[in-house]
Amino acid sequence: MKSRALRIALLVFAVLVLTCAGRVFFKLWPELTRPNRVDLAFQFPSPLELAGLPTASRFDFPMGSEHGALTYNAQRFTENRHLGDDLNGIGGENSDLGDPIYAVADGRVLLARDGGPGWGNVIIVLHAYLDQEQRKFVQSYYAHVETMLVHAGDKVQRGQQIATVGTGNGRYLAHLHFEMREFTTPFIGPGYREDTRGWVNPTGFIQAHRGAPEDDVGRAPQM
Ligand SMILES: [Zn+2]
Known part of the structure; x- marks a missing residue:
């Protein structure tokens, strides 16, 4: 019984973490894919x-x-x-x-x-x-x-x-x-x-x- 409760708690926790990560990722996606973020125009001279x-x-x-x-x-x-x-x-x-x-x-x-x-x-x-x-x-x-x-x-x-x-x-x-x-x-x-x-x-x-x-x-x- 105890292990089942623990498993449910873990599952809820995992869902929460995934939801949270998903939301962060969703919010950051436009930033991550913005072309000027990876623009090769930014060439730092060696x-x-x-x-x-x-x-x-x-x-x-x-x-x-x-x-x-x-x-x-x-x-x-x-x-x-x-x-x-x-x-x-x-x-x-x-x-x-x-x-x-x-x-x-x-x-x-x-x-x-x-x-x-x-x-x-x-x-x-x-x-x-x-x-x-x-x-x-x-x-x-x-x-x-x-x-x-x-x-x-x-x-x-x-x-x-x-x-x-x-x-x-x-x-x-x-x-x-x-x-x-x-x-x-x-x-x-x-x-x-x-x-x-x-x-x-x-x-x-x-x-x-x-x-x-x-x-x-x-x-x-x-x-
Ligand atoms: Zn000016």
């Missing part, structure tokens, strides 16, 4: 890959020319806690929609994917460069882009077109949200933050690492 990155000797601006003749900065780094620059065509509104976006230097694409609401398509390129004889890493971050012309893992060259200017899936007037960061891992950031550690002033960095005459924009002039 030390070997980092060593194999070309050393960029020069950085150019991702849009227009360095004289600002074709673009303007609508929201500068740290303005309203902004972690990047918002680059716009001088025509304003959506006049720059579809304009080319260029890789700022030689490097390797770490990520090229939809960054979710608020971001739209995002491309991250990792670069190696020399800072007082020391090899360092910096990444360029291009957001709200319309068309992505590169994939994660691609090697890119300075001045190579990697995307076109977009609206973040219709959320903004067309512009390029452009960040430069000292991270080597691909992650889609907050866009705005008080604490800017890990981020660098994109315009300041490029101006400091141009390595080219002022009148050389790094590509054929746009008409």
